[in-house]
Amino acid sequence: xxxxxxxxxxSKSYGSHLVLxxxxxxxxxxxxxxxxxxxxxxxxxLIKILxxxxxxxxxxxxxxGNRPSPYTKSMVAYLPEKTYLxxxxxxxxxxxxxxxxxxxxxxxxxxxxxxxFQLPRKQTIKSMSKGMQEKLQLLLVMCRNARLYILDxxxxxxxxxxxxxxxxxxMTNHPAGSTVMLSTHLINDVExxxxxxxxxxxxxxxxxxxxxxxxxxxMTVEDAFKEVFQYAWQVD
Amino acid sequence: xLGKLIKNEFKATAHxxxxxxxxxxxxxxxxxxxxxxxxxxxxxxxxxxxxxxxxAALIVTLIAxxxxxxKSLYGNQGYLSFTLPVSAxxxxxxxxxxxxxxxxxxxxxxxAVTCFIIFYWVAQTSESVKGIIETVYNALQSMxxxxxxxxxxxxxxxxxxxxxxxxxxLIFKVSFSLTIAxxxxxxxxxxxxxxxxxxxxxxxxLQVVTVLSTYIPFYVAVASKGIALSINDTLIGLxxxxxxxxxxxxxxxxxxxxxxxxxxxITGNIMTKHVNIK
Numbered sequence: 032x033x034x035x036x037x038x039x040x041x042s043k044s045y046g047s048h049l050v051l052x053x054x055x056x057x058x059x060x061x062x063x064x065x066x067x068x069x070x071x072x073x074x075x076x077l078i079k080i081l082x083x084x085x086x087x088x089x090x091x092x093x094x095x096g097n098r099p100s101p102y103t104k105s106m107v108a109y110l111p112e113k114t115y116l117x118x119x120x121x122x123x124x125x126x127x128x129x130x131x132x133x134x135x136x137x138x139x140x141x142x143x144x145x146x147x148f149q150l151p152r153k154q155t156i157k158s159m160s161k162g163m164q165e166k167l168q169l170l171l172v173m174c175r176n177a178r179l180y181i182l183d184x185x186x187x188x189x190x191x192x193x194x195x196x197x198x199x200x201x202m203t204n205h206p207a208g209s210t211v212m213l214s215t216h217l218i219n220d221v222e223x224x225x226x227x228x229x230x231x232x233x234x235x236x237x238x239x240x241x242x243x244x245x246x247x248x249x250m251t252v253e254d255a256f257k258e259v260f261q262y263a264w265q266v267d
Numbered sequence: 268x269l270g271k272l273i274k275n276e277f278k279a280t281a282h283x284x285x286x287x288x289x290x291x292x293x294x295x296x297x298x299x300x301x302x303x304x305x306x307x308x309x310x311x312x313x314x315x316x317x318x319x320x321x322x323a324a325l326i327v328t329l330i331a332x333x334x335x336x337x338k339s340l341y342g343n344q345g346y347l348s349f350t351l352p353v354s355a356x357x358x359x360x361x362x363x364x365x366x367x368x369x370x371x372x373x374x375x376x377x378x379a380v381t382c383f384i385i386f387y388w389v390a391q392t393s394e395s396v397k398g399i400i401e402t403v404y405n406a407l408q409s410m411x412x413x414x415x416x417x418x419x420x421x422x423x424x425x426x427x428x429x430x431x432x433x434x435x436x437l438i439f440k441v442s443f444s445l446t447i448a449x450x451x452x453x454x455x456x457x458x459x460x461x462x463x464x465x466x467x468x469x470x471x472x473l474q475v476v477t478v479l480s481t482y483i484p485f486y487v488a489v490a491s492k493g494i495a496l497s498i499n500d501t502l503i504g505l506x507x508x509x510x511x512x513x514x515x516x517x518x519x520x521x522x523x524x525x526x527x528x529x530x531x532x533i534t535g536n537i538m539t540k541h542v543n544i545k
Contacts, residue, residue, distance in 0.1 A: 086543065087451050132268070
C-alpha cells in the first residue's frame with residue numbers, strides 16, 4: 032500500500048516553544064489511524080500543517096506525495112475542533128457552498144443526513160446551539176467522498192451518547208479504501224475502531240504501531256497510551 | 268473556481284450591505300409619500316435621513332471590506348476558506364474584485380442620492396419631470412465656466428478612472444496590512460492594531476513617493492478642445508487658449524497601479540507561505 036501521509040524532519044515552533052521537533056513518519060492508505068497525545072502535545076499543529084492552515088514550518092509534510100496545495104485540499108476532508116461556518120449561513124447554504132467547491136461532495140446524501148440529524152434546513156448558524164453546529168460540520172465533512180479524512184478532536188467536550196453518534200457517523204459514512212486520521216485523547220471510546228495509532232508528545236513521535244501488535248503484547252491502546260505518556264504526570 | 272468564490276463572496280457580503288440599501292429604498296419610498304402629501308418638515312427629515320444612509324453606506328462598505336479579509340480569512344472562517352481547493356491568490360483575487368464592486372456601488376449610490384435630493388427639492392417648483400430637468404439644466408448652464416456636455420462626460424470618465432485606481436489601491440493596502448498582521452512576526456499583537464500599524468507604515472512610505480512624484484509634473488488634462496497631456500499647465504498638442512477643466516496627475520496613479528500589482532503578488536505569497544490560522 033502507498034503512503035497517504037509522509038512527514039519528514041518536520042519542526043514547528045511558537046516563539047521559543049518547540050511543539051514538533053524534527054519528526055518523521057509515514058501512514059499507509061486505507062487505515063483508520065488514531066493520532067493520540069495529551070493536550071498540548073502538538074496534534075492540532077501537525078493537523079493544521081497537513082491541511083494547509085499553518086505554513087511556517089521546516090521539513091516536509093506531504094499528502095499523497097504533495098505539499099499542501101489546492102490538489103491535496105481537494106482530496107482531504109477536514110473537521111477542525113472549532114466551529115467555522117459563517118453566522119449568516121443556514122444548513123442549505125452550507126451544503127450548496129460545499130457542493131460548489133468539492134467535486135466529491137454528495138449533495139443528496141447531505142440533505143438526507145440533514146433530515147435524519149433533525150437539523151432545520153433554514154435556521155441560521157448564529158441561532159444554532161454549539162452541538163447543532165458540530166453536527167452540521169460533521170455532516171458536511173462526511174458527505175464528501177474523500178481519500179483522506181482528518182478529524183481533529185471530534186469527540187472533545189461532548190457527552191457519551193454524542194460520542195457514540197459521532198463515531199457511528201464516521202464509521203458508516205467514510206468510503207471503503209479511504210483513510211481516516213482521528214485525533215483524540217479520549218482513547219477508551221475509540222480504540223476499537225483504530226487499525227493503527229501514532230502517539231506524539233514533547234514534540235516527538237513516541238509510538239507508531241498497528242493496533243494488532245499492541246494487542247499481541249497483551250495490552251490495550253489505552254494501556255499503551257498510559258505507558259507512553261506516564262512522563263506527563265511524573266515530577267522531574 | 269474564481270467565479271464560485273466571487274459568487275459566494277457576494278452572498279456573504281450582501282448580508283452586511285443589504286440592510287443599508289434596503290433602508291435607503293424604504294426612505295426613498297417614504298420621501299415620495301411625503302412629497303405627495305406635501306409635508307415639508309417630514310420632507311426635510313427624510314432627506315437628511317437619506318443623506319445619512321448614504322454616508323453610512325460608505326462606512327459600512329469599508330467595514331465590510333476589512334471584515335471580508337480579516338474575519339473570513341484569518342478568523343475562525345479561515346478554517347473554511349484556507350482548506351478550500353483553491354489557491355491563496357484566487358482567494359485574494361475574489362475578495363478584491365468583490366470589494367471593488369461594493370466600493371463602486373457605494374460611490375454610484377452616493378452620486379444617485381445626491382442627484383435625487385437635488386431633483387426632489389427642485390421638483391417643488393416644477394409640475395412635470397421635463398420641467399424639473401430643464402430647471403436643473405438651466406441652473407447648471409448659468410454657472411460660469413461649465414463645460415459642454417461632451418467635455419463634462421470626458422471629465423467624469425477621467426475622474427472615475429482616477430477614483431477606481433485609488434479604490435483598488437486602498438483595497439490592496441488593507442488586504443496586505445491584515446495579512447502581515449497575521450504572520451508569526453506580528454501574531455503576538457492584537458490583529459487590528461498590528462494591521463493599523465502596518466497600514467500607516469505603508470501609507471507614510473507611499474506618501475513620500477507620492478510627494479516626490481509631484482516633482483514630475485505630467486498630467487492628463489480634459490480641456491474644452493479634447494483630452495491631452497499637460498506639463499506644468501502647458502497643454503501638449505492643443506492651442507494655448509484652450510480652457511482647462513480637469514487635470515489629473517499621471518505619475519502618482521501609475522505608481523499606484525505598479526504598487527497594486529506588487530501588493531497582490533506579495534500578499535498572495537505571504538498567504539501561501541507565512542500565514543498561520545490561529
